[in-house]
Amino acid sequence: MPISSQQAAEHFRHIRPRLLAFARLQLRESAAAEDAVQETLLTAFEKTSSFEGRSxxxxxxxxILKFKILDHLRQQKKQxxxxxxxxxxxxxxxxxxFKSNGHWQPSARPHDWGEPEHILENQRFWQVFDACLIALPDSIARVFTLRELMGLSTQDICKELDITETNCWVILHRARLRLRACLDNGWIQ
Amino acid sequence: MLMCREATRLMSLKQDRALTFRERTALRIHLSMCSACRACARQFDLLHKIGEHHPAAPKSSTDGGGRYEPR
Incomplete structure (x- = not known):
């Protein structure tokens, strides 16, 4: 049976905080994130009857939110x-x-983080992760979140941002190195 | 001979496109000898999973696939 608009409202209330958190990580502006979620709500309510089940x-x-976020990014860029x-x-x-010979600086050598399953379930890890992501410069964070949070291919990211794919790979390399270094400092020690 | 700096570039690239045979081999040899880079490689793999596991990300639907595609 299709879900009713009342059920849809309930589901929406339930996932709204996560929609907002997700949009903030990508857009890095609270007002824009609120707008994107609001627009998502409106679009979603027009079409609830075609859905069954919550997942x-x-x-x-x-x-839908992903499309709205991309719209907002395009606006930011155009402006x-x-x-x-x-x-x-x-x-x-x-x-x-890295040292000039290409080896890790002793202070920057990565430490083992342990089992991935445990890390991904650790709340503290995600707090530090969000803080590390916010600390990245906007331009680098944008490429990283488009790739890893929104799941866009580097080819699609080039089109959105008007950069070459090679440039995109260079930025992602820096972003990953900086994030893992930040996590090493903030979470592990 | 591949150094750590270049090895991390390949580990990162691996998350975004398939490596060539030559890149894969060079990386594998380096990782077999360097524990710091092995740790780094696992961390890049982990960062690649945030889209599915971040507390704010959509929960996987029952039909599988944590990533959502635009329709």
Whole structure:
């Protein structure tokens, strides 16, 4: 049986905090995140009758949110609110982590984090992760979250951001190195 | 000879596209000798799973697939 609009409202209340948190991580502006979630709500309510069950509804609502987030990103970009992606700014990331001969700096050597299943269930890990993500420069975080949170291919990211795929790979490499270093400092020790 | 800095580049690239045979081999040899890079490789793999496991991310639906596709 299709879900009623009352049930849809209930489901929506239930997942709204996560929709908002998700949109904030990607858009990095509370107002824009609120707008994207609000627009998602409106779109979702027009079409609730085609859904059965909560998990299908949730997947579908997140799919709508993803489109709304991309719309907002395109607006930000069109309005010139993005700092240019300049990979030379971040050249020192690699110099901080590696010696000139290409080996790890002793202070930057990665430590073992233990079993992935345990880490992913650890609340503290996610708190530190979010803090580390927020600490990344906007331009680098945007590429990382488009790839790893929204699940876009690097090819699609190039189109959205007007950068080359090679540039995209370079930025993702920096983002991953910085995030893992930040997690090593903030969570493990 | 592949150094750690370059090895991390390949580990990162591996999350975004298939590595070539030559890249894969060079990385495998390096990882067999370097415990720091093995730890780093596991961490990059973990970061690649955040889309499915982040507390704010959509929970996997019963039909499988934690990632959602636009329709």
């Amino acid at each position: 299908e509804f949730e997947t579908w609502v997140f799919g 010139g609110r993005w700092q240019p992606l300049n990979d030379s700014i971040d050249e020192d990331t690699l110099d901080r982590l």
